[in-house]
Amino acid sequence: MARLCEEFTLCGLPSGGGGLRAVGSAGPDRVIVTHEDRTVTVYKVSDQKPLGSWTVKQTQKISCPAVYNNLTGEYIVVHDHKVLRIWKDEDVNLEKSFKATLAADIYQIHTLPDTEPLVLFEGGSVRQLDVLLSAPQQEIESVLSKGEVIRWSDVLLEAGSPVILFVTEKDGSFHLCAQKLNPNVCYKFKLDSGDKNVRPLSFVLCSKQEGVILMCLYSSGCIYQMPLSLNRNSTEKEQVLPQSLLLKLPNCETSLDHATILILDETHVAILGVPYSHQCTVKDCLSIWNISFQTLQVWKEFPEGSCGQLWCFCGKLFVPHGKVLTVIPFTCETSSLAAVLGKLKQPDAAVKSVSTVVNWNSMLCGAQSAEPVPTPESKRRLRSRKSQDLNPQPQPLPLDQFLTEIQTSTKETIDQQLKYLLRNLQQSNAQLIIAQIATTLVSRCKAQVKFYPQKALESILKTQMLSYSLCPDLMAVALDEADYFILQLCLQHFPDIPEAVTCACLKLFLSVNDSDLEKIALDLGSVASYVELGQRSSKAEEKMEIVENGFSPVLLEEDSYDGKKTNDPLQADGKFTCPVSLKRAVLLNEILLSTYSEAFLLPRLKDLSVPQVVLFLRYVEYLYAKQCEFISFEIPGDRIPTVNQILDWISLLLDAHFTVLVMATEARGLITHLHKFIRSQAKLCSQLSKIESSLQNLRQLKSQESDVLYSIEVIKII
Structure with a gap:
């Protein structure tokens, strides 16, 4: 079975996704995105952030996608059809990188x-790249006839040697060419669908034990597989490539305009641009099919439209649609007929073996048999069963009846019935049932202002089977009720909260009074440990100068921005104190740990007021100071933001409110202190860079042989 996991946005695109040329692999957890205009960007997928971006001149245009050479750690791109550019991560300006102009397009x-x-x-x-770079202007012959153009190409290893395969078109006729380099041999096959009105839309290669297979998706919705023979005599005449029908998509009455096919594993293929059912009006749909049993496994619609492009790297699908490039992780399990038909039995829970007691009398008489006798545990079960017969427990209501009861029953009745229902919940459709119950509860909350079943919502959230998209109104109701505990659970368990809702929670957490939070029960986790540590200071600690990981309060006072000492409210006798209460710190940590896209979060942060921004900045600055007290740069405990998350939020807050913070009087001390702190860190990094350069030079020095048995060498680093 196949499953699509929670998607996330990697980057923004122009409308319709037409501004994207290709996505390629650039190493583990990295992709290289080539835009249609003039830009190449490398992203770290897990962080959803760019690692570097390079742009050609305004008069130039990228003509084929950029690729990554893992042998040399270099990127290669072609602009204006003939000009090669080669650069590395540390190269900032693409114009100063290596350039080679070739003799052919x-x-x-x-x-x-x-x-x-x-x-x-x-x-x-x-040609191999190193052969071209040795003589860029070497003559490149043409092996295609006049008017024949390439429509698709790919590469694979066959017997340890690379083979490039490409499909050409001329006057509506398609051919497949296989070009070997060692030895230099070219095979040519003809592709014939049997119908002149049907044309190929997408090709994909796969290597199996029986050989190389080419799969083709035609405009009629048929997927054919074609085995390739790359060992035949090159003098043979051109032959038609044999093909067999692999899958017929049942919902393609009309000819397809654009569609893409990808192979996910031996039994699953992904198809983009084909509706998944006759009733579906959205053609831009991503679906995964089982080609062994010809069954649809999962699908996802794209109503905003796509450009028919699809890539797959490291268990993730990359789909440009609308104005974003979306990453969709997926899983494909081993297929079986029972799983496809929904008859796969789950393994039963392990049954405890019955204890046996040896009957010594029987053994003495010669009968070596062991009779099972009731154990104390089985006796307890019998007694409990008798008590249950005397006091029978209420049975859970059927789902339809329970959903009806939610509309009129009291909160206590709903809590009791929900407890029984969750206890007997089956795993096969548990998520769907949880979503239906949550939606029904929230609908009644919106209809009846005085109805708010907090315990029921808490029980549902603790199952960890609910997401924001399954019940979008839940957090809106919790915000209206100012239910901080429910919001905390949502932030902990929902991976798909929109940035607007995250900022609404942040605004509520920053505006609430500490006295109101004291009455609320929250999951404090391990936050109390480091907050209390920051508020306690002994006289012995006050006399010591702390210099760890480059952070020193004394250094901050000496290295002042304007030559004057400032009294920072975060500091008390050289020690940082937490500017917020313990429970507010718990809630703010959930915000710092939430997932977000910077492009969507930054405009929302501008809705915060200056006092709220200053308070949040003081807290994240306090967190960073506490992180610096630990050599590992990580505060021990769960649900604690990392250093990178803290620095990212500091940057976001300053970017959203920099002009206002510079003009605000109450933020002047904070901005000055941040400036001094950054200067001290910059000095530390500068000194570390000098040490690194010196150590690199020492490593390059060749060790001199000495005739003496013992010698001392003193190396002085200036």
């Missing part, structure tokens, strides 16, 4: 792990 550059990149020219010739 390039169609595509292909890379394979631990092999030299291959360059496919528009004329059909193939």
Whole structure:
């Protein structure tokens, strides 16, 4: 079975996704995105942040997607069809990087792990990159006929040697060419669908034990597989490539305009651009099919439209649609007929073996048998069963009846029935049932102002089977009720909270009075440990100068921005104190740990007032100071923000309110202190860089042989 996991946005795109040329792999957890205009950007997928971006001149245009060479750690891109650019991560300006102008137009550059990149020219010739760079202006012959153009290409390893395969079109006729380099042999096959009105839309290669297989999705909705024979005699005449029908999509009465197919594993394929059912009006749909049993496993609609592009790297699908590039993790389990038909039995829970007591009398008489006798545990079960017969427990209501009871019953009755229902909940459809119950409860909360079943909502959230998208109104109701505990649970368990709702929670947490929070029960976790540590200081500690990880309060006072000492409210006798109460710190930590996209979060942060921003900035500054007290740069405990998360939020707050904070009187001391702190950290990094350079120079020095048995060498670092 296949399953699509929770999606997230990697980056923004122009409307319709048309501004994206390709997405390629750039190492573990990294992708390289080539835009249609002039830009190449490398992203770290897990952090959803760019690691570097490079742009060609305004008069230039990228003509084929950028690729990553894992042998050299370099990026390669082609602009204006003939100009190669090669650079590394540390190169800032693309114009100053390596440049080579070739003699023919390039169609595509292909890379394979631990092999030299291959360059496919528009004329059909193939060259290794190092061969081209040794003589960029070497003559490139054309192996294609006049008017024949390449529509698709890919590369694979066959018997340890790379082979480039590409599909060409001329006058509506399609051919497949396989170009080997060692030895230099080119095979050509004809693709024939049997119908002139049907044309191929997407190709994909896969290697199996029986050989190389080419799969093709046609405009009729048929997927054909074609085995390739790459060992035949090159003098043979051109032959039609044999093909067999692999899957017929049942919902393609009309010809498809654009669609893409990808192979996920041996039995699953992903298809983008085909409706998943006859009733579906949205054609831009992502679906996963089981080709062994020809069944639809899962689907996802894109009503805003897509451009028919789809990529897959490291168990994640990359789909440009609307104005964003979306990443969708997926899982594919081993298929079986029972699983496809929904008859796969779950393994039963382990049954405890019955204790046996040896009957010594029987053994003495020669009968070596052991009779099971009731154990104390079984006796207790019998007694409990008798008591249950005398006092029978109420049975849980059926789901339909329970949903009806929610509309009129009291909160106590709902809590009791919900407890029985959750106890007997089956795992097969548990998430759907939880979503239905939560939606019904929230609908009654919105209809009846005085009705708010906090215990029931708490029980539902603690199952960890609910997400924001399954019940979007739950957090809105909790915000109206100012239920901080429910909001805390939502922030902990919901991975898909919109940035607008996150900022609404942040605004509520910053505006509430500490006296109101004292009456509320929250999950404090391990926050109390470091907050109390920051508020306690002994006289012995006050006399000591703390210099850890480059942080020193004395240094901050000496290295002042304007030469004057400022009294920072965060400091008391050289020690940082927490500017917020314990429970407010718990809630603010949930905000810092929440997932977000910077493009959507930054405009929402501008709704915060200056006092709220100053208070939040003081708290995150306090957190960073506490992080610096630990050598590992991590406060021990659960639900504690990391250093990177803290610094990201400081940057976000300053970007959203920098002009206002500079003008605000109450923020002047905070901004000055942050400035001094950054200067001290910059000095520390500068000194560390000098030490690093010196150590690198020492490493490059060759060790001199000495004839003496013992010697002392003194190295002085200036």
